[in-house]
Amino acid sequence: MEPGSLRESPAGSGDPKPAEWREEIRNGMAVGNDGKGRAGGGDNIDTFKKTDGEGAEDRIVEKVNIDKKEVRKSEELDPRIQEELEHLNQASEEINTLELQLDEARSSYRRILTDSARKLNAQASHLGTCIEKARPYYEARRLAKEAQQETQRAALRYERAVSMHSAAREMVYVAEQGLMADCNTMDPTWQEMLNHSTCKVNEAEEERVRSVEEHQRVTQQCQQAEARVQSLQNSLRRVILRSKPYFELKAQFNHILEKRC
Template identity: 45%
Template sequence: MHESDGDDSELDPRIQIELEKLNTTTDEINKLEIEYDEANTTFRMLLNESTRRLKLLSKRLGSCIDKSRLYYELLERYKEAQAECQRAAALYKKAHGVHAAAKETVALAEQRFLENRDEWQFDNAWQEMLNHATMKVMEAENEKAESGREHQRRAKICADIEEKLKQQEEKAGRAISKARAYFDEKQLCQEQLNTQKERIESLKRDIIAAKQHYAQTLKNLEQISNEIHEKRRDVLLRDLENLVLALS
């Protein structure tokens, strides 16, 4: 009989490794869940404090807030539109560069062929390469045109909002100036809340990942256990066969 085979589950080093992983992951999950609860508590506190501060400012400043609200909403939209316009401009610049490079590739290829036309043959492989390069030029040209149109569209949106901002300044200039403290405070509060929201979402993703790692470790342990039981079964069957042969 193989006495040592009965201790495989104790001897197999993989089990100890996976159990240590389980313990580490359990500690990590507990730590993350505590941090998650604390982050949610902090968010609620920030929200309550923001609401309190804005109410105080609203009470102190009065009607100028409502009179200038449209201006500050337009101002926020203008900042977003400017950022989108800048992104569109960067994409257009990139597309312009790709198009110029593709054109240059075709021009160089044609020049090289002309310079070596007495030695080279205009065979199918050369034709295919040139066709491919020409297709790249056409694709880059389309991309350049599309990104150019998108940049113009974004620029027009910016210009339209800017015009509306000027109209609001003429209409409610004094109220806008007086209410600035309120809307600056509102923006600051929103930024703090957004930062805390991102923290909460990050912790939530970390918890999900840790729990998936825990589940995978359990599967690994189950697989190791099945392998050990399978090995034991094979050993027992072999020993039984040997015993039958010895008795026959």
């Protein structure tokens, strides 16, 4: 037999059958059962894994894009969101308008204040010391005016107290008439109304007494303030006349500034 030639074994001769060739993966390389590696086996597996990962990422990105489109679509279709955005825009415009108006009002107030101070200082320099001499008279006039306003408020309070007292007494009268009409049954409703009306009469009477005392107090203060004004007017007649332009101008500017506030 020539070297290297193969000899067939007869059937049943007992010779082992040639083993089938198998391939295993070791350290990223395909290795057969003969121990020899097959280059490229591991690369194919890595390539498959990498390709599979890229496909998953593409599917995730595609799903995110679809979700974003659905969100935008739902927002466009929801009229409540659009309505709230319109309200927000309107509120922002109103805020901007009010801020501009506030800035203009502040600038106007500062201009009037600066102009009034400049004119009053010029008037004071022209008139001299008569302004300070006449100032107590104008201060007394201011206090007398405030006392008159307090007297008017006290008078209104007294009138309300008298009206409440009269109404409460009328309720007592009605409750008493109801009890007299149902004297046999003694309706608890009339009794409750009578008790309530009696309490109201007592409260109204207390308020009426307090309002009378308050009115008397502020009336006395008003009379004292007016008497002081009259006294100062008699003693400071000349300086009052000389300083009149200054205080009239000051009152005019104060009125303008009060309207701006």
